[in-house]
Amino acid sequence: MEDLKKELKVKIIEVLNLEDIELSEIGDQDALFGDGLGLDSIDALELIVLMDKDYGIKLSDPKEGREIFQSIETMAAYIAAHRTK
Amino acid sequence: MNTSTVYISHWCSIEAGEIKRNGEILFSKESEEIELNDLLKAYYREKNISYPKFFKMDTLSKLAFIGSEVLLENIELEKPNLDVGLVLSNSNSSLESDKNHCESISDKDNFYPSPAVFVYTLANICLAEISIRHTLQGENAFFISEKFDAETMWNYTQYMFETNRVNRVICGWVDYLDGGYKLVFYLVEKQGNKQHTIEELQNIFN
Amino acid sequence: MKKVYINKANCFSPLGFGINDTWNAISKGDSGIRKIEKLGEIEDFCAGIFKENIIEETFAHLNLDSNTYTRLEKLALITLNPIVEKGLISSRTALVIATTKGNIQELEKGNLNGASISLLASKITTHFGFKNQPIIICNACVSGLMAVATAKRLIQMNQFEDAFVLALDEITPFVVSGFSSFQAMSKEVCKPFDKSRTGINLGEAAAAVYVSKEIKNKDSFEILGEASIADANHISGPSRTGEGLYLSIQSALREAEISSQNIDVVSAHGTATLYNDEMEAIAFDRSGLAEKPVHSLKAYFGHTLGAAGLLELIVLMESLKNNKTIISKGFEELGVSIPLNITTSIIEQDLKIGLKTASGFGGSNTALLIKKVLENEY
Numbered sequence: 001m002e003d004l005k006k007e008l009k010v011k012i013i014e015v016l017n018l019e020d021i022e023l024s025e026i027g028d029q030d031a032l033f034g035d036g037l038g039l040d041s042i043d044a045l046e047l048i049v050l051m052d053k054d055y056g057i058k059l060s061d062p063k064e065g066r067e068i069f070q071s072i073e074t075m076a077a078y079i080a081a082h083r084t085k
Numbered sequence: 086m087n088t089s090t091v092y093i094s095h096w097c098s099i100e101a102g103e104i105k106r107n108g109e110i111l112f113s114k115e116s117e118e119i120e121l122n123d124l125l126k127a128y129y130r131e132k133n134i135s136y137p138k139f140f141k142m143d144t145l146s147k148l149a150f151i152g153s154e155v156l157l158e159n160i161e162l163e164k165p166n167l168d169v170g171l172v173l174s175n176s177n178s179s180l181e182s183d184k185n186h187c188e189s190i191s192d193k194d195n196f197y198p199s200p201a202v203f204v205y206t207l208a209n210i211c212l213a214e215i216s217i218r219h220t221l222q223g224e225n226a227f228f229i230s231e232k233f234d235a236e237t238m239w240n241y242t243q244y245m246f247e248t249n250r251v252n253r254v255i256c257g258w259v260d261y262l263d264g265g266y267k268l269v270f271y272l273v274e275k276q277g278n279k280q281h282t283i284e285e286l287q288n289i290f291n
Numbered sequence: 292m293k294k295v296y297i298n299k300a301n302c303f304s305p306l307g308f309g310i311n312d313t314w315n316a317i318s319k320g321d322s323g324i325r326k327i328e329k330l331g332e333i334e335d336f337c338a339g340i341f342k343e344n345i346i347e348e349t350f351a352h353l354n355l356d357s358n359t360y361t362r363l364e365k366l367a368l369i370t371l372n373p374i375v376e377k378g379l380i381s382s383r384t385a386l387v388i389a390t391t392k393g394n395i396q397e398l399e400k401g402n403l404n405g406a407s408i409s410l411l412a413s414k415i416t417t418h419f420g421f422k423n424q425p426i427i428i429c430n431a432c433v434s435g436l437m438a439v440a441t442a443k444r445l446i447q448m449n450q451f452e453d454a455f456v457l458a459l460d461e462i463t464p465f466v467v468s469g470f471s472s473f474q475a476m477s478k479e480v481c482k483p484f485d486k487s488r489t490g491i492n493l494g495e496a497a498a499a500v501y502v503s504k505e506i507k508n509k510d511s512f513e514i515l516g517e518a519s520i521a522d523a524n525h526i527s528g529p530s531r532t533g534e535g536l537y538l539s540i541q542s543a544l545r546e547a548e549i550s551s552q553n554i555d556v557v558s559a560h561g562t563a564t565l566y567n568d569e570m571e572a573i574a575f576d577r578s579g580l581a582e583k584p585v586h587s588l589k590a591y592f593g594h595t596l597g598a599a600g601l602l603e604l605i606v607l608m609e610s611l612k613n614n615k616t617i618i619s620k621g622f623e624e625l626g627v628s629i630p631l632n633i634t635t636s637i638i639e640q641d642l643k644i645g646l647k648t649a650s651g652f653g654g655s656n657t658a659l660l661i662k663k664v665l666e667n668e669y
Binding site: 165167171176177178180183184186187190191193196198199200203204206207208209210212213214216217219220221222223224225226227228229230231234236237240241243244247248250 | 292331332391392393395398399403406407408409412413424426427428429430431437441444445447448450464465468469471472473518519520521522523524525526527534535538542546652653654655
């Protein structure tokens with residue numbers, strides 16, 4: 001699980017172009033949206049692509065996405081339970 | 086027609102590795118071969134601009150964004166601002182991002198179109214990035230022309246002054262494709278040294 | 292400034308060719324939207340796509356070489372042809388073109404140069420013999436409406452005497468895959484402003500008008516006022532307060548020197564996405580338009596992108612001409628936070644002034660007011 005969380009942080013920094021953010025600055029429980037990393041609606045859509053491309057998880061309901069993308073921890077837990085690749 | 090007399094108060098350009106403002110070189114990289122992205126990022130770092138969204142932009146928007154930072158340096162604008170117009174143009178629309186989006190959909194076994202790429206496949210997004218940065222809620226338009234159309238830019242800008250829709254307009258050209266680029270921005274307002282004329286626009290552009 | 296009038300119009304969409312067919316189809320409640328099994332890699336969605344061969348067949352009437360023009364260029368020539376009369380193009384006539392993606396199909400074929408929007412415009416210019424460089428507007432989904440406003444402004448500035456305005460876009464795997472990545476596309480016919488809305492349908496069309504300083508016939512319309520003001524909020528999502536649209540409507544009203552109470556009917560953008568519809572409802576309410584008859588045309592031909600503003604303006608002109616409101620197809624139960632007067636039945640009443648709005652990516656908005664020319668003005 002720790003490896004998956006770290007992997008996710010690396011991917012998020014890369015995919016969402018968070019150029020000035022260090023790996024260590026993202027806490028497992030930090031909010032990804034809103035005041036946390038300041039991600040927006042396009043980032044959320046981009047995370048949906050990431051889930052599909054890297055883990056074979058298809059999300060189509062944006063409300064579902066909101067729950068899953070709360071933090072690195074919630075994302076990792078969902079991926080661990082649902083990944084197909 | 087009673088044509089309002091307005092002026093070009095400041096202008097800037099980004100071309101061949103050089104960033105100029107009012108004709109003077111502000112920033113340059115020794116090698117003309119420097120990639121545009123690196124040049125823009127170097128300027129961003131040097132000026133300590135703090136705007137994380139910059140890194141999410143496509144190259145055309147990064148170019149327009151830095152162009153507006155250069156043009157508006159030391160100019161205080163109210164936020165929100167209802168009186169600043171924004172009129173930009175180019176020749177290659179958003180073709181660079183179009184190419185990237187096309188690539189992401191060309192392989193059916195690796196078909197993952199990216200919303201963050203697709204959103205930049207419209208030429209006017211680079212204009213939107215500037216309006217968001219400065220909360221410019223004024224008139225705006227994006228034109229495409231093979232070459233810089235000084236006559237249309239002049240008329241469109243004059244129109245906005247003559248109908249009292251603006252007290253300043255950010256105008257210009259921002260083009261990027263396949264590594265080639267050119268940006269020329271100028272600020273039109275009620276005071277300044279150069280009169281806003283078609284000839285002057287051509288001078289600044291060339 | 293001088294008044295500017297819309298004198299002639301034509302349109303071509305999956306709903307029909309020409310204004311009469313389009314208006315009749317809308318009056319009957321027809322829709323040009325159909326189920327698409329697959330386009331590119333995207334499966335199972337609804338869109339307003341032309342039936343196969345219909346563009347080719349219509350183009351054949353022009354007796355031109357079919358191999359010289361792309362599908363979109365054919366659509367352009369077919370649509371503009373009926374309103375361009377020989378002798379009407381002078382050295383002071385402009386061609387204003389609006390498109391978001393032009394010949395983007397060419398890029399998908401690996402032909403980068405062929406995807407150039409200025410090349411598309413120059414082919415149309417050459418075909419009709421326009422004497423000036425074309426003016427091209429590429430401003431997301433407000434392009435078509437902004438092109439009319441631009442033609443008006445440049446005529447008022449005396450850069451031109453008159454102008455032909457052409458707005459067009461086609462459905463391609465490029466746009467379908469992009470909108471699909473935004474999770475915005477509906478599998479059913481869209482339901483603008485409705486509680487059970489399911490997202491947008493894309494569409495394709497071309498629309499054209501002839502604009503000049505003079506009233507050329509009794510069916511002309513005066514462009515009373517217009518404005519294009521951005522939200523400055525987000526590059527894809529509309530403003531939650533409808534700021535840019537509200538400011539655009541206010542600025543257009545100021546130019547027209549009328550109040551919102553003088554507006555008889557509103558043709559909204561109405562894409563049937565939650566954020567767009569809600570944004571418009573707020574902007575209309577703030578503008579004092581909540582009680583005015585409002586319709587969206589998206590369930591008739593889909594969201595035709597750069598063509599939408601002009602195509603829908605032309606339909607609004609028909610509504611005013613016929614003194615009949617348009618049913619906002621797909622609407623049953625209010626799905627926005629502000630009670631709007633969405634049209635659910637055709638009402639016959641005296642209609643003089645219409646407001647057309649459009650909004651799009653980049654937080655762009657355009658509002659344009661038209662007024663039916665009275666018989667004694669002609």
